[in-house]
Amino acid sequence: MITVNEVSKRYGSFLANDKVSVTAAAGELTVLLGPNGAGKSTLIKSICGLLRFTGEVSIDGLDNRSTEAKRILGYVPEMPVLYPLLTVGEHLEFIARAYRLDDWRPRADELLRRFELADKKAKLGRELSKGMQQKVSVCCALLPQPKAVVLDEPLVGLDPHGIRELKAMMADLRRDGCALLVSTHIIDSVEDDWDATYIMSGGKVAAKCRREAMPFGKTLEDVYFSITEVGADTPSNRHSGGTAGSGSPSEEEAQTWMS
């Protein structure tokens, strides 16, 4: 569903993503893990068409910058960005109108109910706490019923109910055949449901794993630390020269536990 092929992104002399290839299949939860500065958020922004990059990104076979691809893609940014002068209800109405959705109100009400926002419908964006803003942000992303959803650190700032509800929502989406690509630092939050994981380090994919191919008894956390704490790489290693630092694994070197 989401196919990232050899994507590279440079900020001046800093190589944030170096020929990254990732696939998030329909009906699967694909996780992006990695330390701070590994290039996860850059990759996610590239997928969502917010950054210029080299390489290819397609959503259900469509170029990610096409109108058709945008129609089936949902995005939950790391920092919720709401319009301070619009109410919660108007945020959803704006999305519904911009995406030309029909009969969207029942779904909007259902989303607001699930995230305990039904009584906040008339509240302005500026009046909400960060956690509530994050919930509205999730509702906005899910309202158009996208076939693929990209979530960047979605659980940060949410209260326990919000976390439970979002995890349940992700499980529902996965069951309904939606492709989910989630970037997170909280490995526990995806340990139960993940299907595929890409561990990023130094702007590259350091390891790819599929749940069914994991050695018995090995957890995602074990894999993560075995990758990220060997040959430690820092963003500063990636300045100038056009290639990743010596600590970054090459595509060939990347460890795989793929079926």
Added chain:
Amino acid sequence: MDVLAYILLTSFKNSLRKLVRKPGKLVLYLIVLGAMVAVLVLSLFTKANLEEVIPLPFFTGIMFLFVAFFLCVSVIQGLSSGSAIFEMQDVNLLFTAPVDSRKILLYGIVRILKTAFFASFFILFNSNTLVLFGIDVSGLFLVFVAFLLSVLVDTIATLVIYCTTNGRPARKRAVRVLLLMMFLPLAVQAFILYGQGTDMMAFIGALTASPYLGFIPVAGWTAAGLSAAFSGDGGGCLLYFGLDVLLGLALTAFILFTNPDYYEDVLVATETAYERTRAAAEGNISYAERPSRSVRVAHTGITGLGARAFLGKHLREDFRQSRLGLLGTASLIVVACALMAAFFIRDLAIVIQILMWAQIFLIGTGRGLKELYSHYIYLVPEPPFTKVVWSNLEITLRTLVEGVLIFGLGGLLAQADALTMVLCIAIYTLFAFLLLGANYVIIRFTGANVTAGILILVYMVEVLLLMAPGLALGFGALALTGSGFMFGLVLAVWELVAGAACFALSRGVLHNCDMPVIRLEK
């Protein structure tokens, strides 16, 4: 070494090191310095060719209005959120450290001095204007120091007002009344003089020489001090500037000796400023600029489908921010000032020139350009150019409404003919169109991935380059036909053509460039 001296010195050293490491900023400083010297040199030529200087009272009046504006803003700020003289790192590291709070306050005031220095820097670019009043280079530096002093006192006053009125509505009312009372005698005198039909020169002369001017702290003292200095009255100069200095010292002493536990008072302003800076850097530009006053939600709902929803959303936001919708507070101020100018000057050509300068800076207040800093506009499944067009209709409509009010009513006040009014409306609106296009071109080709200072500099140069051919063609038409109308017509057509070219060049702004972020480097 004392911890506060260490922070100040180390910060200074690090900022110098950063200049070397980031030569772009150094180049910007050199360009600014070069421009300042160029204006200074230009002022020498202006001085040599000057036949008659503008009487000093005009300068005193302008300075008074200018400093009074900053004073009022400071008082209003003191009555709302206070002044951010500290930064979050000070709050987190210094406030909790075993350092005397009085010393920390003095450190804060030294930091304000740095801010005040940069805030006053623009004065140094006005040497060519000051020459028109007969003020030379040494006078220019005196104006700079006087303005810097006024900004410093204003900031300390903001802090004192916040500390003494926070959570006390009666005191807040008292401060408002006091502010009004300070200006009232001068306003009454102005009203009486106007009623007597006094001519402009005598009117301004009488007001700037009025003893009531000297009763107004900071604004009146600064203006009167400068006036005394340029009139050769050393005693008056020392008296008024001395009063400014004494007021600043008294306010500082007031905080030091009456409210050493001021941390809580500065915390709100510091946190608010920090949150806004962080929000802007994270792309939440609307949050960063959110107004502090409460907003009443009366009507709800958005109109428009697809990309049109952006216009519907912007109109809803406008009406929520101001009951007059498109005409917000900033627009009303622009319209009121322009109408006053039209009434006094009675020449729409001069009014439109002033307005076009203001437009260069005010165009960024439109909601369309701000959309580029958050993800929604990139993700909405509509053709990118359509989204750009619909998201900028709000500012275009607003400019058109402003133009109709300014040049319709202003035209009547200035007794201009209908054709001139229509032409002025067209020039004013199309200039906004051109400026929007210029902004998109910059974002398209730089990705806004430069510091705010460089961005503004590039923008200013771009606008000058874009307008130069239009002005040249306009002057050509004027020379050929001798008609001011033809000059305006050619200029309006040029604005349309150049604006359209800019939009065509920046077509891919939502496709081919990174979502910009606000870079607020200090």
